[in-house]
Amino acid sequence: xxxxxxxxxxxxxxxxxxxxxxxxxKSADVVSGRLIPGTYFLENVKNLMANQxxxxxxxxxxxxxxxxTVISLLVSSLAGYGFxxxxxxxKDTVMNIILLAMMVPFVxxxxxxxxxxxxxxxxxxxxGFILPTISTPFLIMMFRQSARSFPHDIxxxxxxxxxxxxxxxxxxxxxxxxxxxxxxxxxxxxxxWNSYLWPKVIMTNSDSQTMPMVVxxxxxxxxxxxxxxxxxxxxxxxxxxxxxxxxxNAFAEGITGAVK
Amino acid sequence: xxxxxxxxxxSRKHNLTGWxxxxxxxxxILFMSFVPMVKxxxxxxxxxxxxxxxxxxxxxxxRMFEDAVFIQSIKNTFFYxxxxxxxxxxxxxxxxxxLNNRNLRFKGIFRTMIFLxxxxxxxxxxxxxxxxxxxxxxxNLVLVNLGxxxxxxxxxxxxxxxxxxxxxxxxxxxxGYNMVFYLxxxxxxxxxxxxxxxxxGANAVQTFFKIxxxxxxxxxLLTAIMxxxxxxxxxxxxVNLTDGGPANASITMSHYIYNLSFKYxxxxxxxxxxxxxxxxxxAVLAFLQMKVGDKRD
Numbered sequence: 001x002x003x004x005x006x007x008x009x010x011x012x013x014x015x016x017x018x019x020x021x022x023x024x025x026k027s028a029d030v031v032s033g034r035l036i037p038g039t040y041f042l043e044n045v046k047n048l049m050a051n052q053x054x055x056x057x058x059x060x061x062x063x064x065x066x067x068x069t070v071i072s073l074l075v076s077s078l079a080g081y082g083f084x085x086x087x088x089x090x091k092d093t094v095m096n097i098i099l100l101a102m103m104v105p106f107v108x109x110x111x112x113x114x115x116x117x118x119x120x121x122x123x124x125x126x127x128g129f130i131l132p133t134i135s136t137p138f139l140i141m142m143f144r145q146s147a148r149s150f151p152h153d154i155x156x157x158x159x160x161x162x163x164x165x166x167x168x169x170x171x172x173x174x175x176x177x178x179x180x181x182x183x184x185x186x187x188x189x190x191x192x193w194n195s196y197l198w199p200k201v202i203m204t205n206s207d208s209q210t211m212p213m214v215v216x217x218x219x220x221x222x223x224x225x226x227x228x229x230x231x232x233x234x235x236x237x238x239x240x241x242x243x244x245x246x247x248x249n250a251f252a253e254g255i256t257g258a259v260k
Numbered sequence: 261x262x263x264x265x266x267x268x269x270x271s272r273k274h275n276l277t278g279w280x281x282x283x284x285x286x287x288x289i290l291f292m293s294f295v296p297m298v299k300x301x302x303x304x305x306x307x308x309x310x311x312x313x314x315x316x317x318x319x320x321x322x323r324m325f326e327d328a329v330f331i332q333s334i335k336n337t338f339f340y341x342x343x344x345x346x347x348x349x350x351x352x353x354x355x356x357x358x359l360n361n362r363n364l365r366f367k368g369i370f371r372t373m374i375f376l377x378x379x380x381x382x383x384x385x386x387x388x389x390x391x392x393x394x395x396x397x398x399x400n401l402v403l404v405n406l407g408x409x410x411x412x413x414x415x416x417x418x419x420x421x422x423x424x425x426x427x428x429x430x431x432x433x434x435x436g437y438n439m440v441f442y443l444x445x446x447x448x449x450x451x452x453x454x455x456x457x458x459x460x461g462a463n464a465v466q467t468f469f470k471i472x473x474x475x476x477x478x479x480x481l482l483t484a485i486m487x488x489x490x491x492x493x494x495x496x497x498x499v500n501l502t503d504g505g506p507a508n509a510s511i512t513m514s515h516y517i518y519n520l521s522f523k524y525x526x527x528x529x530x531x532x533x534x535x536x537x538x539x540x541x542x543a544v545l546a547f548l549q550m551k552v553g554d555k556r557d
Contacts, residue, residue: 001358008355009373012436015388016376018398022391031396079285086278094286101293105493107514108539109296111303111521111528116296135288165277194381196496197514201522212383216500219387226391233384244379248372255378255437256444 019237022230030226044231051228052214053206054235061211062239064199065192068130072188073181075135080143081169085150095144102137106197114201124208129199133192139184142254146180147173179250186247187254190240211236297539304533309525320533329508330534333516336423340512341491344427349483352435356442357472362451371443375436382433386500389429390416419509422502426510429501430491438483445479446472489542513538 022030025038048054083095113132122128150173158168174181199210209217215232244251307316324330358364359371377385393399393415400412415421449471457467473480495514498504504511504519511519513534520531 001364005355005358005370009370011432012374012377015385015392015432016380018392019388031401033398033401075285075288079282082278082281082283082285086274086281088275088278091278091282094282098286098289101289103489103542104293104297105489105535105538105542107493107495107517108300108535108542109293110517110535111532112296112299113292114521115299115528131288132292135285135292137289140285140289165274165281169281190379194383196381196383196499197518201518212381215383215387219390219500224391224394229387229391233387236384237380240381241379244376248375251378252375252440252444256441 016237019230019233022226023234025227027224027226027228030230040227041231044227047225047228048231052218052232054211054214054232056207057209057211057214058235060208061193064126064129064210065189067126068133068192069185069188071130072134072136072139073184076139076184077143077174077177077181078169079135080140080145081147081150081173083140084144084147085155095140098137098140102141106132110197110201117202123202124205128202130192132198133195139188142184143177143180146177150176179253182247182250183254185254186243186251189243190251193240300532300536300539303529304536306529307527308529309527313529316529320530321537323530324533324537329511329516330513332508333511333513336510337492337494337513339423340427340430340494341488344430345484345487345491347427348431348435348487349438349480351431352438352483353442353472353476353480354468355435356439356446357468359439359443360446375440377433377435378437378440380433382496383500385429385433386497389425389432390501393425416502417506419506422506422510426497426501429497430494434487434490438487441479441483442476445476449475492538492541 018035021035021037023044024041025034026040026043029038029040083091109132117123117128117131120128122131154172155168158172163171194212195210196212196216199208199213200216203209203213215229215236218229218232303313304320305315305317306313307320308314355374359367359374361367364370380388391397395412395414399415400409403409404412413421415425453471453475454467457471462470493514494512495518498510498512498515499518502510504515508516517531517534517538520527520534
């Protein structure tokens, strides 16, 4: 059993270990199968910077992902809270219709979305990037589930104290649901950082490109410089890896979050 | 009397507050999901390049089934679906039930390592696997050095092996992800059930099939639907791992739709018809999702 787990763990980790090794070695050494971290890291950095505008792509990716995460959490948690705390028949029906949207594949809305964004003049903009995924059925469902455990007595007490409904949300719901927000944050940030099809469609200008797009660009040449390529992959993976290691439990909760 | 009417207005006020709270989220989903969906349906009955489109009835749908590349992309997508999803789910289930064992040591480390591939972006892992399986990649190097192969095998330029590499990559990326669902599902099962089974003399295999699988049924159903949904929309891997090649032998439906809309001379109507077919395929499973998704009523 331990042997089996070790083999599976090895397979899981090896490609990532190989990536780190490749990022610090010369391409020729990578091809010859060198499997220990090397000293060519700075050269790879230099080559990569000369080849692609990594700083700009990183900046874009962070900008899009952070703005999307903040707005998305606010809009979705407000909606989930609204659906649960004030729920009645009509709202439950609307919620069920929203859940249907979960089944709409992104590619089925891709072309009209592109036309809408491009007509509005939002190609190559942050708003164009974030608009389709600010509100997702998954997050609304997740916050709706967590609002179910928000004690009604506390709300009543707050109302008697004269707190307005919106302040109850900001001052009482948000702080108590910190773990749900952490889970929602990891999942939204990761999805935003990793998204590829949508930015590929709307970021027509190289100034607006994201990190995954730059990684994909690097594979287009005839000769692959593995050191440089894997360095780019490493840079693209690091932010999500850091989120993963710091908030592993929140992330696990995030992906399974709405299911409970 | 006046008290009850005051209560009425208060609850009406709260009712309104609820609508105000959920309005931004609900409207965004309406305009970013349902409206485009209807537009895609309308578009699928039109033909023409760019904005100059005319109605053309169902000719896009007819053309679709005479399009060899599209047929190939459907075959590929279902090949990935039928082979990869069951293997992945069974594997994830086995791993989860091993890791659920209370007496297991280093549980946290194993869990983290198996879950780790989820931290990589889809483009990043596609590029890693493309490099691992390249002609001069490490897989070929190992196989040649072990004497299994005489010379490097070009995995990505042969149709079958290119598809299999995509499946291997998908297994690597998503098994841990599904395992996490099962682990969280297993935590809801009383551990004493397992201990009782042990006392009754059930072996590991019996426990797996008689306890774990039946009790996790809703979770298994859910992961199956999610994986199916995801596989039908596969894009990043097809683009970055094999570039759909060789000669469209590993292209997925979403990849072909992208090519038709944004790479070749854009034919939005035809591409929309294809995307609507994916929607229908996914919608067949929507009913199941609703059943496990929300159980208040």
